[in-house]
Amino acid sequence: MIRALILSLGLLAALPAVAETAAPAVPPPEQVVAGLSENQIAITATFNGSDILVFGAVKRQTPPPDGAPLQVIVTLEGPPNPVDISRKGHVWGIWINTERARVTSAPAFYAIATSGPLNQVLSQTEDLRYKITIPQAIQDTGVASQVPDGEAFINALIRIRKDQGLYVLDQGTVAVEQATLFHTDIRLPANLTEGLYKARIFLTRNGQVVDVHNTDIRVRKMGLERWLYELAKNQPPVYGLLSLVIAIAAGWLASAVFRLAKR
């Protein structure tokens, strides 16, 4: 499986047009072989977040080059959604939402873990190319045309999601041993939305990306959560009636128990 992935990565790299996520020029002197502790996460009623262990090794045909040490960056990106960002203004003595900007696509979750300080591990041009840091993960084209100070809106989005634990930057949390083995834990918070989460593992030297490995984690509501969610979306009248039946039954039960208790 991993071999097949590496093979396909090598094939992708052979195509010059695929610049976004494919590996750089063939054959990379150092290749990343990586795995995740889980590639399925079930959101059940008791879901309280989850830890994903990302681990791997560097595969080489030749001895490691001298100079800058090998660095590793791991990103985990949740499903993207459009997001409305509102800003309150003071109108007639009260605070109401006066300005609104829509970001076409922002990941519902984005975590980035590195083996060192980000500015040493990754150059700006490589960041632009691979869209690695949090601001790069948000597609903010068009925001500037909606509000005069679009950057403030984007910053607010990042700040709020960071406070909610949905956007995470962990510098220096990827442990690299003997320039070959690496591992890190990525914490998925409890307020997760379902969808396909994309994991990327970058090898860098001197801020330049040497190799990249892509894999997915499927996050899905399961059991009762799945059933209620599907029912609410697909059978709204049935779901509404069921909610009412529960409420009426509970009300009747309370009254009956109360009457018994009084006797």
Place this chain on the structure above:
Amino acid sequence: MQIYLPIAEVSVNIFLLLGIGGGVGLLSGIFGVGGGFLITPLLLFIGIPPGVAVATGANQVVAASVSGLLVHIRRGTVDFRMGTVMLIGGFVGSNIGIYVFELMKQAGQTELFVQFSYVFFMGAIGTMMFQESFRAIRRARSGAPPPTSRSRSRHGWAQRGPFKVKFRTSGLYISVLPPLGIGLMVGFLSATMGVGGGFILVPAMIYLLGMNTRVVVGTSLFQIIFVTAYSVMAHAITNQSVDMALAVLLIVGGVVGAQIGTVIGFRLKAEQLRILLAILVLAVSVKIGLDLVLTPSDLYSIRSVNHP
């Protein structure tokens, strides 16, 4: 212990939800109101999205009201004819409310709209109730006999209007238009604020219609059940924003709290109950009003577009 709510898509502590349900149930048991006016702001406070908070709050009110209504039916203190007339108005108001709610959602002002409704309606009702019960307490202290408020209302505007109907249980022969109008208002509030509207309905029936006080609470519960149930269905169908897991936890807490509350309620005098409820209603409206006026801690808010 956390629970992941399938529709709200947030993870909340179970005991916090049981506590909120229980606390509100306790108060609703003491005062004989549904408690929706407390549930919705509390849910917003713990991070439930506004749409889910309003729709699920309404579901909780259904449970609380059914429990109360059954007691009143056994005692024969429900005016079904009056309740039905107000219901017809309630359905119209509920539809208007859901439509307006959707408009506000599109304009990104849901929160402001809900807050405004709270400050305005609860501020007005709270003040009225506070004045009335304060006077009643002072009267009781001075030992003067209670005024015969029914003689005043018997000749009020409700008697002069067209389409007069006889409401035997309430002891009234009045125009159907005022009950229709009051029902409409309550339906509107139920759909937009997630409240049953008992705190408006009860004083309106006593002071505006001059109904027999004995049947007011039962009749109000009768009408509230149908209006809030209708709101739940409408929200479930148009917004898919009723969170059943959240509702069940609130209901379980609420049912237990309401039973304890009823016992406490029996030990208090009627006017003491009314003044305490008035203070509670005023406190909520002042708190929400201050949030509108004071500089918010964060000027920015975000909303995922595909989220309820």
